[in-house]
Amino acid sequence: xxxxxxxxxxxxxxxxxxxxxxxxxxxxxxxxxxxxxxxxxxxxxxxxxxxxxxxxxxxxxxxxxxxxxxxxxxxxxxxxxxxxxxxxxxxxxxxxxxxxxxxxxxxxxxxxxxxxxxxxxxxxxxxxxxxxxxxxxxxxxxxxxxxxxxxxxxxxxxxxxxxxxxxxxxxxxxxxxxxxxxxxxxxxxxxxxxxxxxxxxxxxxxxxxxxxxxxxxxxxxxxxxxxxxxxxxxxxxxxxxxxxxxxxxxxxxxxxxxxxxxxxxxxxxxxxxxxxxxxxxxxxxxxxxxxxxxxxxxxxxxxxxxxxxxxxxxxxxxxxx
Numbered sequence: 449x450x451x452x453x454x455x456x457x458x459x460x461x462x463x464x465x466x467x468x469x470x471x472x473x474x475x476x477x478x479x480x481x482x483x484x485x486x487x488x489x490x491x492x493x494x495x496x497x498x499x500x501x502x503x504x505x506x507x508x509x510x511x512x513x514x515x516x517x518x519x520x521x522x523x524x525x526x527x528x529x530x531x532x533x534x535x536x537x538x539x540x541x542x543x544x545x546x547x548x549x550x551x552x553x554x555x556x557x558x559x560x561x562x563x564x565x566x567x568x569x570x571x572x573x574x575x576x577x578x579x580x581x582x583x584x585x586x587x588x589x590x591x592x593x594x595x596x597x598x599x600x601x602x603x604x605x606x607x608x609x610x611x612x613x614x615x616x617x618x619x620x621x622x623x624x625x626x627x628x629x630x631x632x633x634x635x636x637x638x639x640x641x642x643x644x645x646x647x648x649x650x651x652x653x654x655x656x657x658x659x660x661x662x663x664x665x666x667x668x669x670x671x672x673x674x675x676x677x678x679x680x681x682x683x684x685x686x687x688x689x690x691x692x693x694x695x696x697x698x699x700x701x702x703x704x705x706x707x708x709x710x711x712x713x714x715x716x717x718x719x720x721x722x723x724x725x726x727x728x729x730x731x732x733x734x735x736x737x738x739x740x741x742x743x744x745x746x747x748x749x750x751x752x753x754x755x756x757x758x759x760x761x762x763x764x765x766x767x768x769x
Contacts, residue, residue, distance in 0.1 A: 475708075475710045475711070475714065477539065477710070477711055477714055478511060478512065478513050478539075478540070479513070480513060480540050481513055481514040481515070481516055481540065482511055482513060482514070482515045482516070482540055482541075482542065483516050483518070483540055483541045483542070484498060484501075484502055484515060484516065484517045484518070484541075484542050484543070485518055485520055485528050485529075485531055485532050485541065485542070485543045486498045486499075486517065486518065486519045486520070486528060486543070486544065487520060487521070487525040487526075487527065487528025487529045487532075487543060487544075487546070487548070487549075488519065488521050488525060488528070488546070488548075488606075488634050488635075489519055489521040489633060489634035489635070489636065490519055490634075490636070491634065491635050491636040491656070492606060492634050492635030492636070492653070492655075492656055493546070493574070493635065493653035493655045493656055493699075493735070494525075494544050494546045494699075495519065495635075496655050496731075496735070497544050497571075497572070497699050497731070498517070498543075498544045499517065500727070500728065500731045501544070501571075501701065501719075501722055502515055502517055503727070504722045504725050504727050504728060505718070505722065507727070508721070508725065510718050510721055510722065511718070521633060521634060522633075523552065523556070523558075524548045524551070524552045524556075524606075524607035524608055524609065524610065524631075525546060525548035525549060525552050525607065526552050526553075526556060526558045528543065529543060529549060529552070529558070529560060530558060530559065530560055532565070532702075532703075532704055533559075533560040533564045533565065533704060533705070534704075535704040536564075536704045536705050536706045537704065537705075537706040537707065538704055538707075539703065539707050539708060539711040541703060541704055542568075542701055542702070542703055542715075543565075543701070543702060543703075544699065544700070544701055544702075545562075545698060545699060545700045545701070545702055545751075546574075546610070546611075546697070546699065547574075547607075547610040547611030547612070547614070547697045547758075548606075548607045548609070548610045549562060549702075550562055550697070550751070550754060550755045550758045551607070551609040551610050551611070551613075551614075551758055551762065551767075552607065552609060552610075554609065554755075554758065554759050554762055554767075554768055555608065555609040555762065555767050555768055556609075561755075562702075562751045562752075562755055563705075564704075564705050565702040565703065565704060565705055566702060566703040566704060566705055566706070566707040566712055567700070567702055567744060567745070567747040567748040567751060568700070568701045568702055568703060568712065568715045568716055568719060568743070568744070568747065569700055569701055569715075569716060569719045569720070569723075569741060569742065569743045569744070569747055570698045570699070570700040570740070570741055570742040570743075570747045570750055571699055571700055571701065571719065571722075571723055571728075571739075571741060572698070572699040572732060572737040572738060572739060572740075573673075573696050573697075573698060573699070573737060573738040573740055574611070574653065574696055574697050574698065574699050574737060575654075575671060575672045575673035575677075575694075575695070575696040575736075576611060576612060576615045576651050576652060576653060576654075576671070576672040576695070576696075577651070577652055577653075577654055577657060577668040577669075577670070577671055577672070577680075577683065578592070578603075578615070578616070578619065578649055578650070578651050578668070578669050578670050578672075579642065579649060579650050579651075579652055579657050579660075579661070579666045579667065579668050579669065580592065580642075580648065580649045580666070580667050580669060581642060581643070581645070581665065581666060581667070582664055582665055582666060582667050584648075584667070586649075586667075586669060587667075587669075588669060588684075588689065589619075589623075589669045589670040589684075589686065589689045589691065590689060590690075591669075592648075592649065592669055593623040593624075593625055596620075596623070596625035596626075596627060597623075597624065597625045600626070600627070600628065601625070601627045601628070601648045601649070602627065602628045602629075602630050602646075602647040602648050602649075603616045603627050603628070603629055603630070603647060603648065603649050603650065603651060604629075604630045604631070604632060604638050604641045604642060604646070604647035604649070604650040604651075605629065605630075605631060605632070605638060605650060605651045605652070606631065606632055606633075606634060606635055606637075606638050606652075606656075607631055607632075608629075608631045608767075609762060609767050611651075611695065611696075611697045612638075612650075612651040612652065613629055613631070613651075613765070613767065614695055614758070614761050614762065614765070615651045615672045615695050616629060616651045617629075617761075617764075617765040618672075618693040618695055618761070618765075619651075619670075619686060619691060619693070621693075621764075621765070622686070622691040622692055622693050623691055630646065630647050635652070635653070635656040638650050638652060638656065639652075639656065639657065639660060642666070643660075643665065649669075651672075653735075654677065654679070654680065654735055654736040654737075655734075655735040655736075658734070658735070661680075668680060668683045669683075670683065670684060670685060670686045670689060670691070671683050671684070671685045671686070672685070672686060672693075672694060672695045672696065673685060673694055673696050673738075674687060674694040676688075677736040679733060679734065679735075679736040680736060695761075697754065697758075698742075698750060698751070698754060699737065700742075700747060700751075701715070701719060703715065712744065713744070716743045716744050719743075720741075720743070723739065723741055
């Protein structure tokens with residue numbers, strides 16, 4: 449069935465789409481099961497985004513074959529991303545990007561970089577909270593800094609060189625304190641490290657700690673975007689509190705390299721429909737993510753620029769020797 453015919457028989461999407469799209473030319477795709485690899489364990493921000501995308505694909509029948517979803521955690525994303533990178537030319541593999549998609553190859557010999565993938569789309573921008581337990585004495589980032597200048601503190605995050613590590617180091621550099629960083633394998637382990645008092649604070653994606661914040665167990669002290677979160681409007685940014693930095697990373701979707709251009713365009717158009725659904729808008733709002741999108745070759749340029757910034761910051765903090 450052609451792509452055009454498929455979308456003609458889905459009138460429900462007419463109410464969802466708000467802008468006209470140029471359909472890819474008629475190609476014999478898809479004909480097989482899609483394999484969607486999540487390079488991290490269940491419960492983290494990458495897992496939540498990936499499963500939201502897959503759920504929307506299924507609900508609106510945007511992919512008319514089966515979809516298999518696998519969590520292949522390990523090596524701060526290296527295992528799962530390597531699995532997809534090894535599928536060069538195979539149009540039936542997708543994965544979701546994260547900070548570790550850029551950071552892990554910069555600090556480890558992974559055998560792949562972001563250039564070994566076909567860019568489909570940047571679906572959201574991602575920033576971080578620094579969070580403490582609700583029973584901690586810290587009511588603000590300033591309180592935490594005052595303590596950290598007099599005492600050695602520990603800050604947790606996911607992975608050794610992800611955005612959590614970058615935000616923690618930018619905070620410490622800007623505020624003038626030192627700290628020990630404690631990486632966890634996934635979001636669940638990171639949350640446990642704070643609840644068990646193994647660390648003094650964690651830097652986390654809002655989606656990873658929103659439940660604990662709503663339950664009154666965690667207290668966010670600062671937000672790493674330049675503007676306040678649209679959901680957690682009461683949480684000031686680092687900049688507002690006198691720490692002159694901001695940091696966020698893209699959340700997007702990529703395929704293995706050497707995928708046919710027509711298939712790449714098919715996925716660009718399909719994911720444009722995904723981000724135009726109410727379910728995706730709800731996901732953005734719930735997880736305090738901006739919905740700025742970038743597609744195809746423009747996404748490749750975005751990844752290159754972000755990677756350059758990431759490399760510079762990781763070099764400054766000593767993560768790259």
